[in-house]
Amino acid sequence: MRYDLKLALLSIRRNPVLSVLIIAAIGLGIGVFMILLTAYHLLERNPLPQKSEQVYRVLVDAWDLNGEPSQGVWRSGEPPYMMTYIDAMNLMTSDVPTYHAAMFQSVMYLQPADPHPSIKRPFRVTARVTFSGFFPMFDTPFVYGGGWASASDEGPDPVVVISSETNDRLFGGADSIGNSIDLNGTLFTIVGVMDRWRPTPLFYNFMTLGLGVSPPADVFIPFHFFERMQLGNNGADMGWKRWDPGFENWLQSESTWLQFWAQLDSNEQKAQYLDFLDSYATEQKKVGRFQRPLNNRVYDVMTWIKAVTYPLNGPALVFLILGILYLFVCIINLVGMLLGKFLGRMHEVSVRRALGAPRSAIFRQHLFEVALLGLLGGLLGLGISQLVLTIIRARFDLLETLFSLDGYLLGVALGVSLLAGLVAGLLPAWRACSAAPAIYLSTE
Numbered sequence: 001m002r003y004d005l006k007l008a009l010l011s012i013r014r015n016p017v018l019s020v021l022i023i024a025a026i027g028l029g030i031g032v033f034m035i036l037l038t039a040y041h042l043l044e045r046n047p048l049p050q051k052s053e054q055v056y057r058v059l060v061d062a063w064d065l066n067g068e069p070s071q072g073v074w075r076s077g078e079p080p081y082m083m084t085y086i087d088a089m090n091l092m093t094s095d096v097p098t099y100h101a102a103m104f105q106s107v108m109y110l111q112p113a114d115p116h117p118s119i120k121r122p123f124r125v126t127a128r129v130t131f132s133g134f135f136p137m138f139d140t141p142f143v144y145g146g147g148w149a150s151a152s153d154e155g156p157d158p159v160v161v162i163s164s165e166t167n168d169r170l171f172g173g174a175d176s177i178g179n180s181i182d183l184n185g186t187l188f189t190i191v192g193v194m195d196r197w198r199p200t201p202l203f204y205n206f207m208t209l210g211l212g213v214s215p216p217a218d219v220f221i222p223f224h225f226f227e228r229m230q231l232g233n234n235g236a237d238m239g240w241k242r243w244d245p246g247f248e249n250w251l252q253s254e255s256t257w258l259q260f261w262a263q264l265d266s267n268e269q270k271a272q273y274l275d276f277l278d279s280y281a282t283e284q285k286k287v288g289r290f291q292r293p294l295n296n297r298v299y300d301v302m303t304w305i306k307a308v309t310y311p312l313n314g315p316a317l318v319f320l321i322l323g324i325l326y327l328f329v330c331i332i333n334l335v336g337m338l339l340g341k342f343l344g345r346m347h348e349v350s351v352r353r354a355l356g357a358p359r360s361a362i363f364r365q366h367l368f369e370v371a372l373l374g375l376l377g378g379l380l381g382l383g384i385s386q387l388v389l390t391i392i393r394a395r396f397d398l399l400e401t402l403f404s405l406d407g408y409l410l411g412v413a414l415g416v417s418l419l420a421g422l423v424a425g426l427l428p429a430w431r432a433c434s435a436a437p438a439i440y441l442s443t444e
Contacts, residue, residue, distance in 0.1 A: 019373065022337050026377025029330030030417045031384030036323035038389060038409060047199035048138065051263070052301035055137060056270075057204075058100075058260040059299070060087050060277060062284070064240035065291035079295050081308070082236055082256035090280060092131065096273045097262035099133035104258050105205065105217060106231040112170055113180035113187055125166065125218035126234070127183070129226045135161070135192075137263045138204065143167075145177040145192035148222060156222035160188035166218045167193045181219075184229055188221065203301055204261060205235075233257050254289075262298070274298065327420065334424035338370060367425055374421020378414045385413070 061079035088102035109122040135147030239255035264270040277296040284290040
């Protein structure tokens with residue numbers, strides 16, 4: 001192998017211009033293919049691999065009898081993908097799920113409770129308003145402390161979980177458990193600092209075609225502070241029935257704006273919970289709500305992601321196929337370049353054949369060379385794709401983990417580049433080792 005590597009390097013150095021063109025052709029093909037594969041891979045990622053089949057998005061159908069939910073891309077026949085305040089609070093009384101949580105995203109203004117050297121005025125933060133079940137259900141990692149106890153939901157107790165970025169900004173990354181922060185004029189005690197958690201995509205905060213590109217919230221507070229502080233909803237809010245203005249009227253309206261998730265650890269628990277949902281819907285029918293036929297659903301994490309992003313899957317697959325076809329065109333061009341490269345040194349090959357080198361050795365040496373060219377082209381392609389993905393992230397302010405090359409994609413890139421080089425080199429290598437040496441020796 002060392003001898004084959006030496007010959008391959010000598011061959012590349014002997015004709016550097018053609019070698020560079022071959023590497024560039026492979027690199028360009030791999031670069032385009034990997035950019036499109038990364039976009040497609042985003043739609044296939046599992047952001048909660050350890051328990052995605054036990055965590056479910058819960059949907060109940062409280063929509064108007066005479067109309068479909070006007071919910072953007074949501075498919076006909078599906079219940080609305082958000083939930084009313086009435087239904088969410090009623091479902092929170094169930095003891096069937098292992099964990100469950102209603103939630104929404106709001107905007108608050110934060111300032112340190114104590115004087116801070118650089119923060120002089122309140123600044124805007126995103127707040128996830130939720131229940132204690134959020135943290136164990138989604139296996140949220142913590143660097144300090146943890147989520148609040150379930151008793152703090154009912155108080156509600158003025159406790160808060162903050163992101164690691166918020167902790168860095170306020171406390172320089174130090175352990176801040178027990179410290180207080182001011183949110184909209186109310187002091188909250190920090191009980192947990194999340195680690196740098198980046199579920200990609202951010203599945204629990206999906207909206208219509210959104211890919212979940214936003215990071216988790218800056219702060220997390222108990223849900224019932226929402227009523228006490230009359231926080232606004234910074235997300236979708238869609239309903240079918242008019243209501244009178246006012247906060248309390250909004251809460252009692254048919255507006256759907258809350259997300260609801262539940263952890264169901266077994267099929268039996270799932271069946272029991274679906275029975276609970278049907279019983280709840282039946283009871284609501286008796287008081288004049290839930291006029292449509294029973295249509296309650298629970299979707300596990302990956303089913304939910306595919307359901308929400310289904311309009312993107314087709315175009316993403318089409319672009320991926322185009323990337324494969326472009327790579328195939330590059331391979332066809334490589335065949336021609338490799339034929340010219342290998343046949344251009346047939347005198348050398350003929351001398352080796354005349355001195356007793358077997359065809360298998362000649363064939364192996366040429367394949368080793370194209371494999372090396374393929375790997376070099378793959379590295380160039382990785383550089384091209386990483387550059388383009390970095391530009392995309394910067395241009396659209398996306399998370400670094402969203403459009404990036406993970407270990408799986410890196411392995412695919414190097415494997416495809418090696419395969420592309422070998423496929424393109426099979427015919428030229430065979431032609432080089434099967435030609436009669438006498439033809440080329442007699443011309444010298």
